[in-house]
Each structure stands twice: as structure tokens, then as C-alpha cells.
Amino acid sequence: MRILGVRPARLSLHAFLILTSLVWLVPVVWALYTALRPFADTAKHGYVSFGGSYDVKNFTDAWSQADMMHFFLNTFVITVPALVITLFFASMAAFVIARFRWRYNVALLVLFTAGNLLPQQAIITPLFRIYTTIKVPNWMSDSGELYDSTLGLILIHVAFQTGFCVFVMSNYMKTIPGEISEAAVVDGASVFRQYWQLTLPLCRPVLAALATLEFTWIYNDFYWATALISTGDKRPITAALANLQGEFFVNNNLVAAGSLLVAVPTLIVFFALQRHFIAGLTLGSSKG
Amino acid sequence: MTSAQNSPYAQGVSRRSLFRGAVGLAGVSALGIPALSACSSSSSKSSGSTGGNAGAATGTVTIGSNGSDQVPKKAFADLFAAADTATGLKTTVNTVDHNTFQQNISTYLQGTPDDIFTWFAGYRMQFFAQQGLLHDVNDVWDKIGGNFSDAIKAQSKGLDGKYYFVPDYYYPWGLFYSKSAWAAKGYTAPTTWDDFITLCKKMKSDGLSPVALGEQDGWPAMGTFDYINMRTNGYQFHIELMQGKQAWTDPKVKATFDHWTELLGYTSPGANGRKWQDAVAMVMNGQAGMCVHGLDQAGPQFQAAGKSDDLDFFAFPSIDPANGQDAVEAPIDGWMMSKKPKNHDGAVKLLEWLGTTEAQNTYLASSPNDVAAANNPDTSKYNALQKKSIQFVSSAKQISQFMDRDANPTFVSTVMIPALQKFIGDPSSIGSALSDIESQKKTIYAS
Numbered sequence: 001m002r003i004l005g006v007r008p009a010r011l012s013l014h015a016f017l018i019l020t021s022l023v024w025l026v027p028v029v030w031a032l033y034t035a036l037r038p039f040a041d042t043a044k045h046g047y048v049s050f051g052g053s054y055d056v057k058n059f060t061d062a063w064s065q066a067d068m069m070h071f072f073l074n075t076f077v078i079t080v081p082a083l084v085i086t087l088f089f090a091s092m093a094a095f096v097i098a099r100f101r102w103r104y105n106v107a108l109l110v111l112f113t114a115g116n117l118l119p120q121q122a123i124i125t126p127l128f129r130i131y132t133t134i135k136v137p138n139w140m141s142d143s144g145e146l147y148d149s150t151l152g153l154i155l156i157h158v159a160f161q162t163g164f165c166v167f168v169m170s171n172y173m174k175t176i177p178g179e180i181s182e183a184a185v186v187d188g189a190s191v192f193r194q195y196w197q198l199t200l201p202l203c204r205p206v207l208a209a210l211a212t213l214e215f216t217w218i219y220n221d222f223y224w225a226t227a228l229i230s231t232g233d234k235r236p237i238t239a240a241l242a243n244l245q246g247e248f249f250v251n252n253n254l255v256a257a258g259s260l261l262v263a264v265p266t267l268i269v270f271f272a273l274q275r276h277f278i279a280g281l282t283l284g285s286s287k288g
Numbered sequence: 289m290t291s292a293q294n295s296p297y298a299q300g301v302s303r304r305s306l307f308r309g310a311v312g313l314a315g316v317s318a319l320g321i322p323a324l325s326a327c328s329s330s331s332s333k334s335s336g337s338t339g340g341n342a343g344a345a346t347g348t349v350t351i352g353s354n355g356s357d358q359v360p361k362k363a364f365a366d367l368f369a370a371a372d373t374a375t376g377l378k379t380t381v382n383t384v385d386h387n388t389f390q391q392n393i394s395t396y397l398q399g400t401p402d403d404i405f406t407w408f409a410g411y412r413m414q415f416f417a418q419q420g421l422l423h424d425v426n427d428v429w430d431k432i433g434g435n436f437s438d439a440i441k442a443q444s445k446g447l448d449g450k451y452y453f454v455p456d457y458y459y460p461w462g463l464f465y466s467k468s469a470w471a472a473k474g475y476t477a478p479t480t481w482d483d484f485i486t487l488c489k490k491m492k493s494d495g496l497s498p499v500a501l502g503e504q505d506g507w508p509a510m511g512t513f514d515y516i517n518m519r520t521n522g523y524q525f526h527i528e529l530m531q532g533k534q535a536w537t538d539p540k541v542k543a544t545f546d547h548w549t550e551l552l553g554y555t556s557p558g559a560n561g562r563k564w565q566d567a568v569a570m571v572m573n574g575q576a577g578m579c580v581h582g583l584d585q586a587g588p589q590f591q592a593a594g595k596s597d598d599l600d601f602f603a604f605p606s607i608d609p610a611n612g613q614d615a616v617e618a619p620i621d622g623w624m625m626s627k628k629p630k631n632h633d634g635a636v637k638l639l640e641w642l643g644t645t646e647a648q649n650t651y652l653a654s655s656p657n658d659v660a661a662a663n664n665p666d667t668s669k670y671n672a673l674q675k676k677s678i679q680f681v682s683s684a685k686q687i688s689q690f691m692d693r694d695a696n697p698t699f700v701s702t703v704m705i706p707a708l709q710k711f712i713g714d715p716s717s718i719g720s721a722l723s724d725i726e727s728q729k730k731t732i733y734a735s
Contacts, residue, residue, distance in 0.1 A: 043569050043593045065358050132399055143400050230396050232356070232384040242385035246357035249588035250565070 035059065035257035042253060058257035062244060066258055070233070071240035072265075078150055078225075078236055079218045082157035086214060087207060089158065090165030095195045097166070098173035099181060109170060116163040124227055127156070131228060148230045156228065157218050165210050172206040173199060208276030216266045237262050345633035348378045352396070352405030354389035359588070363654040367642075370650045375641050377634050397421040401626035403635040406456075409443040409620040410689035411531070412697065413453050416624075417446035423625040424450040428636055432643030435662040439687045443620055454623040454643045455661035457652060460677045461511050461617040461690070462601035464586040465578040466571055470600075475577070477602035479613065481519075481547070484605040488554035491577040498554040500576035502567030503712055506705035509559070510691035512551070512580045513708065514617050517544040519607035523615040523686040530694040532733035536726040542719070547607060549715040560709050565589060572598075580604070582619065583677060587657030596656075599673060603680065616684035619693055620661055699732045 034047060041052030062068070097109050131147035141149030176199065184194050200207075222238040229235050232243075244251070244258050355364045361383065368379040382402050389396070393407075397416060407413055416422050429451045433441070436455060444453040463477075470476075473494055478484040488498035503509045518526045521540045528534045529541065556567070556576055568589045570576035579586070583601070590599040603613045623642055629635045641647050648660035653669060659677045667675055681687065692700045707725055711718045 040593045043589070044573060046569075128395060128399070145400070148400050226388055226392065227395065230352075230384070230392070230399050230401070231382050232353075233382065235384075239385065239388065242388060243356035243383070245385060245387065246360070246588070248582075248585040249357075249592070251592065 031256040031260060034253050035260055037253055039251050039253050047252075058254050059261060062254050062258035062261060065254070066240045066243045068237065068240060068258075068261060071235070071237040074150075074234060075219060075236040075238075078153050078157070079215060082154045082161070082218050083211060083214050085154070085158045086161045086165055087210060090162050090169055090210075091200060091203065091207070092195065093162070093166045094169035094173055095199055097170040098176075099178075099194070099199070109167070112163045112166040114163070115160070116167075120160065120223055128227065143231070147228060148234065150234060152228055153224055156224050157221070161214055161217065165214065168210060169203065169206055172203060176202050205276050208273045209278075212269055212273045212276070215269050219266055345631070345637040346376060347631050347634050348380055349404065349629075349631050349634040349638050350380045350382060350402035351638075352389070352402035353381050353383045354386045354406050356383050356385040359655055363651050366654055367647065367651045371638060371641055371647065374646070375637050377638055379638065394421075397626060403629035403631055404623050404625050404639060406621065407453070407624045408689070408693050409453055409455060409622060410693035411695060412689075412693045413624065414446050415697070417448070417450075417452045421627050422446075422452050423627055423629060423632070424452055425454060425625055425636070425639055426451050428454060428639040428643065431640045432662075435643055435645060437663060437682070439684070440620065440661055443687065443689070444622070452624055454639045455620045456622040456642065456648060457655075457658040457661055458618045458620040458681065459583040459587075459658045460601070460680050461515070461580065461582045461619075462603055462680070463578045464568070464571060464581050464583075464599060464601045466574060466595075467598050467600045469571075469574040469577075478605050479603075480605050481607045485550065485554070488551075488577070492554060496574075497556040497570065497576040498578070499551065500556045500567040500570040500579040501559040501712070502562035502564035503559045503709055504561060504563050506701075506709065507690075507692055508564040508567070508581065509708045509712060510700075510704070511582070511617060512548065513544070514688055514691055514694075515580065515604040516547050516551075516607065517541070518615040518617075518688065519604060519611055519613070520544045520547060522608075522611045523688065526615070526688065527694060530691065532696065532699075532729055536722050536729060541722060545711065545715075545718045545722075548711075549718075552712065552715050555712075559712050582617075583657050583673060584619075587673065591657070596671070596673075601673075601676075614685040615688055616681055616686075617688045617690060618681045618684070619690045620687075621658075622661065696733055699729055703728045703732065 030047075034042065035058050036054045036056065037052055038055070038057065042049070045051060093108070093112060097105060128147070131152055132145055134146045135144060136146060136149065136151065138144055140151050143149055146152035146155070180198060180202075181194055184198050189198065219236075220238060221236070225236050225239055229239075232239075241255070241258050241262055244255050351368065353360075353364050355361050364381060364383070368381055371377065371379050384392075389406075393416070396405075398421065407416075413422075417424075424446070429444075432454070436444075440455050440458075444451050444455055446452045465475075473491075475487060475490070478487050491498040501509060501512070514526065517529070520543050521529075525534060525540060529536070529538075535541075556562070556570065559567075564581070564585060567576070567579050568581060568586050571579050571586075572590060572593060572595060586599060586601075587596070590596050603616070606612045623639055625632075625635050625639065643662065645660065645662045645666065648662050649666055649669070652658060652660055652674075656671055656674065659670075659674050659681070667678065670678075688694060691704065695704070703725055707721055710721060
């Protein structure tokens with residue numbers, strides 16, 4: 001039986017898909033709609049209403065009031081080094097796990113991935129004590145310790161994200177034919193050369209996929225930045241968003257505009273690396 | 289997909305949840321140890337020894353501020369620009385948003401706190417003083433003592449009798465209403481409970497929701513409780529109840545809730561699902577007659593809608609004539625000094641200046657919803673509501689802070705917020721709830 005030449009199963013599938021996409025879109029579109037309206041209008045008519053004026057003043061206000069340029073820069077200074085170091089370390093560990101057969105192979109993989117099972121909240125108290133105890137030179141951190149420093153934040157991101165990256169990358173590297181390495185060994189390539197000049201260039205899809213994911217995670221981090229940084233000016237953009245809220249009075253329209261602005265960089269990164277992202281993830285997971 | 293916690297690894301397989309639970313337990317016990325050690329490591333210096341140098345102090349003083357949104361941020365910037373000129377010190381302000389600042393206060397104070405920082409009067413200040421995380425400011429009060437009333441002085445001392453707090457400003461709680469809406473209907477402010485109920489009845493017959501309440505965030509209804517309790521049982525009983533010295537099973541507390549039950553008949557339905565902002569908006573738009581709130585909440589919202597001139601308030605009506613309308617709820621915000629300030633003499637000098645009328649007026653010039661805590665401020669720049677607030681608070685015989693500032697913070701957030709929300713949803717449940725509250729109070733206050 002067909003309706004307008006389409007099978008009912010297909011029709012209901014598309015009805016379901018449209019509905020699901022609406023469920024995802026409505027909050028975002030509503031936030032955008034709210035962000036375009038001045039506070040006085042929504043205070044008078046409520047948030048579920050039409051009418052009044054529409055402009056981008058909330059966006060410009062959010063940008064200047066929360067000093068977003070400054071905090072975007074902070075986030076950049078935290079995210080980029082953390083991302084590069086994480087991928088560098090993880091690729092080295094993954095290479096060893098994937099290419100060398102030795103006694104503690106599985107134990108090593110477990111060690112790296114087990115760290116990821118730990119909820120971050122569980123270790124915050126000892127970590128806080130450690131961070132306030134470790135002194136670093138003032139040129140690295142003006143607080144004189146790891147606590148309240150950009151360096152400390154980068155280190156904790158590297159520590160927490162490396163495990164996941166090792167897991168994904170070692171799986172990916174196992175899919176690269178071992179014969180390639182063997183040929184290189186026969187030709188006299190050193191271990192580092194096998195890693196740096198042979199394996200890593202072949203890992204471009206998985207590196208791109210992990211870069212996208214890790215960028216989003218580190219970028220969106222609020223927890224570490226809140227717990228380990230006490231100086232407002234050093235905190236990342238996610239924290240700056242909270243600067244738009246007052247003790248009591250909150251202009252939700254302004255906060256909506258600010259949130260949308262903060263979401264833009266992750267979207268840019270995602271769309272730029274989208275093709276690699278999907279290719280890399282499926283390739284990595286096909287052989288475990 | 290937005291955070292590291294949501295990585296594919298963190299999602300709940302039961303074995304992992306079990307593991308997480310075990311780690312969580314370890315985390316909790318780890319948390320207890322530093323908290324305890326913090327209690328014993330009180331190291332506040334004796335106040336007199338270094339106080340004498342304050343006059344000649346120089347250098348940089350760092351300030352922790354929670355005023356991150358537009359209005360307070362500008363007010364603080366103006367204030368400390370003036371402070372640099374007046375004291376010859378160099379001030380550096382570290383601004384952290386309000387919620388984070390409050391939630392992180394304990395780690396903040398145990399980490400690398402600024403020399404001085406913003407905080408609240410009442411038990412919320414005394415709690416940290418007891419833990420040895422603050423430096424007393426007795427030497428500051430030697431200079432600024434004359435600027436403040438006795439009621440405000442009493443709110444600035446720790447439980448050990450030393451001063452830990454320099455008040456900056458306060459704002460009053462009362463019943464807020466829209467002048468134009470009341471003028472149109474010819475309502476007048478009641479002073480007794482009977483008149484209050486009569487007014488509520490009249491509003492109801494006029495098609496208004498008499499008292500708007502938005503209790504979704506848990507704290508707004510505390511103001512109503514505080515006022516009914518102080519009017520019914522007096523200030524002394526209320527404060528002792530907050531400090532855990534009176535029983536919640538006392539019939540006097542039941543009497544408070546009986547009055548509140550009567551008022552709930554005239555309160556906007558569905559309060560537990562409403563934000564307080566929407567309750568204030570109901571008053572602003574003439575859908576509701578009034579709301580129990582603070583000037584710091586109602587003021588900015590009327591201001592943002594360009595209706596500042598339409599806002600007014602009156603004192604919560606008297607219930608027992610013996611207590612009259614004596615007590616006023618007026619939360620005080622101010623300054624404290626951290627345990628080991630890097631520049632103690634500079635911090636003292638800055639606090640001495642912050643305790644002056646001049647400094648407080650500088651701050652309030654850009655924050656029109658608060659009133660300076662110091663005596664006899666120059667009121668020429670105050671708006672009508674600020675002038676009324678001064679008169680309102682200075683005529684009070686006693687000042688309370690607010691339930692979440694006068695009582696144990698853990699007790700308020702884990703016991704009172706759910707209890708009040710349950711009561712508002714179903715007033716008849718309070719009879720049995722009070723014995724639960726009392727038994728939980730005993731546990732929490734004892735720990």
C-alpha cells in the first residue's frame with residue numbers, strides 16, 4: 001500500500017526525523033529569537049510572544065559588557081597548547097601500544113584509558129591541594145603556584161584528555177598494515193622515524209577527528225576553569241558568560257545573545273573539519 | 289557532546305558506575321580532611337600589632353569582587369579609581385561572576401585569596417571567621433566605628449566578638465507594588481494583618497492575583513517566612529531559631545506557618561514553577577498586586593523596563609502588636625580581609641577608606657538600588673526609594689539579614705528550600721514536616 005507513491009514506513013520515518021530535528025532546533029532558534037528582542041519587550045509581553053522591536057543590540061552589548069575579546073584570547077591560549085600537547089603525547093603512546101608487542105601492552109592501554117573513567121569531581125580536593133603546593137617560577141605563573149595559572153589548566157586538560165586520544169589513536173594505528181613498518185625496519189628506519197615520518201602522516205584523518213572533539217571539550221570546559229582559577233581575568237570564555245548574570249537581576253535576552261556568540265568557534269571548527277571528523281571516527285572504531 | 293564528562297567513556301555502564309561510586313566515596317572522605325584541618329589552623333594575627341602602620345601604608349592591594357555584571361562592575365571601577373586617589377594605594381580588582389564567587393568561596397579562601405574581598409554580613413561571615421579563614425579588622429573599626437549605627441556594628445562581628453566585616457551597603461525587603469496600578473484602584477498600604485487580608489480580598493475581587501510569588505529558585509519565599517515569623521514571634525525568637533537555638537517543633541513556628549497558610553490563599557498559584565523575575569513582572573504589568581522582595585531584585589527589573597518611578601514598597605504588616613513592625617530585613621553587603629593578606633597595612637588603610645561615607649556614596653552613585661551602610665550619607669543624589677529605604681531601616685529596632693545569611697547555609701539549602709517548596713505546594717503538609725525539619729536541624733547544626 002502506498003500513499004502518493006510513498007511507502008508508509010518511509011513516510012513515518014521522515015515524520016520522525018523532522019520531529020526529532022525540530023526538538024533539537026527549537027531551543028536554539030528560540031534562543032536566537034529571544035536574543036534579538038530587547039529586555040523591556042519580553043518583560044512586558046513574556047518570552048512566548050511576538051511584537052515589539054528586533055535588533056542586534058543584545059549581541060553588541062554582550063560582546064562589550066562581558067569583554068569577550070579578552071576571554072576568547074584566554075580560551076585560545078589554553079585550548080591550543082593543550083590540544084597540541086595532548087595529540088602529540090597520545091600519538092606517541094598509541095604508536096608504542098599499536099606497533100610493539102611486549103609484556104605490558106594491555107596494562108599500558110588500561111592505564112591510559114582508566115584515567116578517563118575517573119569523574120573529574122572525585123579528584124578535585126587532592127588536586128587542589130597539589131596545585132596550591134607546587135611552586136612554579138613567576139614567569140610561568142604570576143600566582144607563583146600551579147593553582148590559579150594558565151599552565152596548571154593546560155596540564156590538567158592534557159592529563160585528562162590524553163587517555164581517550166590514546167585509545168582512539170591506537171585503534172586507528174592498528175588498522176594501518178604492519179607490513180609498512182616492517183618494510184621500513186628492513187630499510188633501516190629508526191623507531192622515531194617509523195613514528196614521525198611513516199605512521200603519523202597516515203593518521204591525518206584520526207588526528208583531525210580528535211582535534212575537533214578535543215577542541216570542543218577543552219573549549220567548553222567550565223569545571224576546571226572554575227575550580228582551579230581564582231582570578232577572574234585569567235578564566236576562559238565559558239566563565240565570561242557568567243559575567244553577564246547579576247546577583248539577582250538577569251537579562252536572559254543578553255545571556256542568550258552571549259551564549260550564541262560563545263558557541264560560534266566550536267561550530268566553525270566542526271564545519272571546517274567535518275569530513276575528517278566522521279571519516280576518522282568510523283575508521284578508528286572499525287577494528288578494536 | 290559538549291563537555292569532557294560526556295565523553296563516550298563517562299556514560300553509564302553499571303560496572304563503571306560502581307567504580308565511580310567507590311571513587312566518589314573516596315573523594316568525599318578526602319574532602320573532609322582538609323576541611324577539618326582548616327578549622328584548626330587559625331592564624332589571625334593580633335590586631336593591634338600592625339595596625340599603627342596603616343596611615344603610612346603604600347603599595348598594591350588586591351580586591352576580590354563578585355560584581356561582574358554591568359551595573360556593579362562600573363560601580364566598583366569608579367569606587368577603586370577614587371580609592372587610588374584618596375589613599376595613595378594602587379588597587380587591583382579581581383572580578384569573578386557572582387555565582388562562582390559564592391560557590392567557590394571556601395576554595396578561594398584556602399587558595400590564593402585577594403587581600404580584601406566582597407562578602408555578606410551575618411552567620412555567613414561568622415562561619416568563615418570560625419574556620420580561621422579571615423583576618424580580624426578591629427584596627428579598621430578603631431577608625432570607622434563612629435560611622436555606623438549599633439545595629440550595623442552588631443552585624444559586623446564574629447561569634448568571638450571581634451570585627452571581621454566592613455559594611456558597604458544594604459537594601460531593604462518589603463512589599464513592593466506598582467504605584468500606578470494601586471492609584472488606579474485606590475489601594476492603600478496596610479499596617480496590620482487584618483487590613484492586609486482585607487486588601488488581598490479586594491484585589492482578588494478586582495481580578496488581580498494579590499501576592500505574586502516565584503519560588504523556583506528556592507530562596508524568594510524565605511523573605512516571607514522571615515517577616516511572618518518576626519511579626520508573629522519577635523526578632524529574638526526568629527534569630528535564635530535561625531541559629532539553631534530554638535526548636536522548629538515549637539508551637540510558635542506552627543503559628544507562623546498558620547498565618548502563611550492564610551496568605552497562600554491569596555498567593556499566585558503555581559509559585560514553585562515560577563522564576564522570581566516573573567513574579568516581579570506580574571506586579572510591574574498589573575497582573576498581581578504586590579510581592580515580598582528586596583529592592584535589589586525589584587529595583588533593577590523596574591529600571592530595565594524604564595519604570596523606576598512606578599515602584600514603591602511598604603513595611604510588612606504587624607501581626608502581634610507586641611512586635612509591631614519593629615524588625616526589618618535588610619541584607620548588608622561589605623568587605624572582609626583574608627587570613628594572610630599580602631599587604632596587611634595597605635588593606636587596613638583601604639578598608640578604613642571603604643568604611644567612610646565618601647567611599648560608599650561613590651559606589652552608590654552608579655548603583656541606585658542600594659543604600660550606604662555608613663551614617664548620614666549625603667542623600668542629595670539618592671532617589672526617592674533610596675531615601676525611603678534609609679528612613680525605613682534607620683527606624684527599625686532590629687535588623688535581620690535573610691534566612692540564608694542568618695542560618696547555617698547547609699541547613700538552608702538541603703532542608704529549608706525543599707521544605708518551603710513542599711509547604712507552598714501543599715500547605716497542609718507542614719504539621720508533620722516540622723518534626724522532620726527539627727531532627728535534620730539537630731544533625732546539621734551539631735556537625
